[in-house]
Structures are given as C-alpha cells and as structure tokens.
Amino acid sequence: LFTSGGPGGRPGGAPRPERGRDLETEVHISFEQAMEGAQVPVNVPLSAPCPTCHGTGAKPGTAPKVCSLCQGRGVEAESQGLFSISQPCRKCGGTGTEITDPCATCSGSGQTRQVKRYRVNIPAGVREGGRVRLAGKGEPGRRGGAAGDLYVVTRVAASPLFKRRADNLEVEVPVTIPEAIRGATIEVPTLNGSKRIRVAPGTQHGTVQRLRGEGPPRLGGRGRGDIHYRLVIDVPRSLSQEQREAVDDLAAVIDDNPRERILGGEAKS
Template sequence: MNYYETLGISKDASAADIKKAFKKKAMKYHPDRNAGDKESEKKFKEVKEAFDVLSDPQKKSMYDQFGTTDFNSGGPSGSYGSQGFSGGFNDVFEDIFGDIFGNQRGSSNQTYKGADLEYSLSLTLEEAAFGCEKNINISIQDTCDHCGGTGAEPGSDLKTCPTCNGAGQVRMQQGFFSIQQTCPTCNGKGKIISNPCGVCRGSGVVNKKQSISVNIPAGVDSGDRIRVAGKGEAGLNGGPKGDLFIRVKTLNHEMFYRDGTNLHCEIPISFIQAALGSEIEVPSLSGNKLNIFIPAGTQNGKVFRLKGKGVKSVRSSQIGDLMCKIIVETPINLTSKQKTLLNQFDEELKKGGSKHSPKTESWVDSIKNFFN
C-alpha cells in the first residue's frame, strides 16, 4: 500500500495537507456513515494507517527512505491487530475533528461567554454625521438575581451528578470511537439541583428588559456596527456576558444623500441665472448657509464642490466635501406675452449661430452629416 496514494497527496505535502487529507478521507469512509459496508471499513483502516505513519516525522522519514512500515520487530505499528481502534487513535481523531461528533472537552466548572446580541438602530443623516447619544430598549437573557445564576433556591444543596460524577462530561461509544459529550443529566454543570429556583425555574437566567445608553460616534454610516462590551446575554457557569452590537441604518434625507464622507445635493436655478450668472445660497447639513457663485453660461448638470463641508470619517479626521449639482429649470405655464418675448429672444440667438449655442449647432451639423 502506498500511503501517499491512499491519502491522495504528494510526497512533498505539508503536515497541514496530510491532516486535511486524512480528515476528508476519514469522513468519507467513516463506519458510522457506511454501516455494514466492509469495503468502506477496510478503506477507513488504510486511511488511518497511512495517517499514523505520515503524521509522525520519524516514521515518515523511515517510510520515505525504506518504503516500509515495519518500524518495530513486532510488525507494523500502523496495523490494528490487538490495538483495534482504541488509545492513540481516539486522541488523534478528537484532535482533528474536534466536536464534529459531539466531543466538547471541558469540565463542570468551565465558563463560557454569553451570546452576543445585535440591534438595528435607525439614525437621521444629521445624527450619523455629527454623533449623538441614543437610548435603546432591549430584551436579554440575564443572570437570575434571586439565585445568582446557580438555578437553585438560595440555601439549598447542589448534589454531584451521579451520571458524570461531577465532571460535566460523559464518554459515549459511537461505532469504533469513544468520544466525550456533555452530560445529558446535568447539561454539563456537574451538579444536580434538588430544589430549583422559583424565579428562573432552575435555568439560572431570566428574561430582562434593559434600557441602554449608546454613544454614537460622528461619521457612522449605514452597515457600520458599534460594539457595546458586556451588554449581551449572561455567560454560562459564571462566564462573562456577551456583547451588544448596534447595526446602524441611516434614514433618507429630504435634501442630501451621502456617498462615503461626501454629501450630494441638487440646486435648481432658472435659465436666466444660468445664462447671466448669479450668486445663490445653498444649505449645509449643519444648518449654516453657504454661498456659491454661478458663472454666466453655467450648463445643466454642472457640479460645484465645497471642500470640507461633507461628513467626518468615523475612522479618521478626514472630512468630505459637499457636491452641489446644478439643475437648470425650464420655465412652464408661460403666458402669451412671455412666449412672444422668448420667441424674439430665440430669433436674436439664432443670428449669432454657434456663438451662443455651440453644442446645439454642433449637434445639428452632425445630424445633417449623418443623413447625407
């Protein structure tokens, strides 16, 4: 048997590659997944034997040099003979597969951090840009104040679990493997509650509503998360609380829209202002008025940039810009007199040709050339 071919790897495979290949093959031929399949059982033994040799640097070196597994006079150390699947194999399998098959190493006094919570918070554009303080109400699983999280009535005794003898873990046999699992009697606590707490009914936690004040930093944007440490759910066996994560959602604004640290707005002006030029006032997110000079001949869609009038970055001191897009408004609902004046104005413009409307004249010439 060629161990490298058995695992499907090359001779220069790293230790990590060997481990990964073994895991994949072992999962494929695992006896519990192929009950009664003798061929799969045989393949599984071969995979294990190959891994035993190639994962051991000394054995691997000898195998590469001599092409044999007969490292001891008693026969191949990788075969199963009287050893079967006990001892070192279980340790290897548990190290590689972790808790895939239920193995949860630990003891009854092992602590676990509580679950994290996530809360969606809607902010106005102003709140997100300048920062604010918000009060939010959440419901969490917190430590029971009556029993202090023990799950037992104060003053009552906690008995050692007879199933796991206080270890919180039991060893179960699954096919060829002996693996650890959380004790089903005490749920890993190692203790049995004879007199459960009347408030939490033995769970050690209760549902609580809390009001939390959250400081929102200036510059947050939709999708950002703010971590509030220790405001999640209670930990297990006295472990620390989880964290609360605030997911920011910025509401639409009637005048501005945001793109990173830049703000954008549209400024409508009359075609007279665009033609003759004008100085106009534009708003800012802070409420201060800003002035923009519109030069004569400004075209529709022209964008004016006001440096430093955008939003501060939440991750640096950088401040974005305010981008003002000019929208030249065409007059509507004209009177007869206004129409007459515009027609007269149009006749005057035509006398100047491309001097007054260079793009229009160029477009007309292009159309003529296209059809000729």
C-alpha cells in the same frame, strides 16, 4: 468530539466556561443626529442571572450537587480502541452539576428574561446600517464565561434635501435659464446653514460643483467629506406674453442648432 486517550477530554474534566451570545438591536435616528452624533436610549431584552438564586439555579440556602453520572466532568465518554467519543452528559446537560431543589423563580435555569436599558453614543457621521459595539453588554456567560457584546445597528431617516454617497452628500440645486447663460452667484444649503457658490457663464444642466470639507464627519476623526451640488436648469412650464416675446428675441439672436453636432449637419431648425 473526538479526544485521544482516556475519558474526559479536558484536563481536570471540568466543563468549560461559556461566553455569552452576542446580541443585535436597531436604533432609529434622524438625519441630523447621524450628522452631528447623539446619545440615544435602547432597550434590550436578554437573559440575566436570576436575582433570587444569583444564577445557581438552586433554591436559596441550597447548592447544586456534583452530577452523579459524570462526576462533575460534564461529559460522558465511550472508549473505542485508541480513541474515546465524548458527548455532553445526558443527566446534567454538560454543566457537571445537578439541582435537586430548584429555584422557584427561574425553575432551576439560573436565568430570567430581563430588559436592560442603555444609552448609546452614536458617532457623528454614522451611516445607514452602521454598527456600534457595546463590549460586554450581550448575554451573560455561563460557568464564569465572559458576557457577549451588544451591536446597535443604526437606521438613519432620509433627508428631504441631502443624499448620502459614501463620505459625501449630494443635493440638486435649481438655477434659472438666465443664471445658467450669464453666470451668477447663488446661495446653496449646507449642514450648518448656507454658503454662496459661483455659477459659471454657460453652465450646462447636470453640472456638479463641490464644497470641500462641508460634508459628513468621517468616522475616526479623519476630517469631513464634501457636498456635491448638481445644478439643474429650471425650465418654466408656462410663459407670459412678455416672457414669450423675450424668448423669441433670444432665439433670433442665438441662431444655432445644437443637434447638427450629432446629425452630421443635416438637422434643420
């Protein structure tokens, strides 16, 4: 630290207040809690003012004294021509005070490790890795400085059904071969139950249909995302004799080779 002029480097020479450190912790929530919002408890270990000396570091009934080396400035300065080089006082560590009779509880540090318990409001629609800020709930400041903030990182359990994609959800929905060919009205899951959508005749494997406004709430009250349904044609792994005959009848009626479109008409059925 370089300062111009005489020693001290700060008007009045008093040590600056120090803001407390920001803290970060994680909270694990279910997929449903992420969609609906929830209030969850978190336990945060942090340094807090000693309850015995109230943060002074001195034995009750005594008080810290002005540092005899830096005279309360918290820094030592060495003049070098037009400049002075300042560094924290080697005796008081930059506090500007020294404790001759330390508190037995905190050994003169003025702080003890404590566990604080908070209830955190998780907003509806929060994503995996989202951060919720609790202002002033971090480490306490020193010498009158403000406390830091607490950041709660959300870890959202995976849903067995829905996959999150930005503001939307995706889900695979199986459809039968007759439903894909003829079309059908089918029931699909939503966050609040189920709804019915129309499968158009001739629907292809992987076709995506959307329900607007049925997805996760957008943070900040900006409405809701959508749910995207990816239609997956469910092909039976085995057929009964009756089913095989029905498929043979269908194949005889639909006399078409779709591979001709990619092989220039050379494919043979």
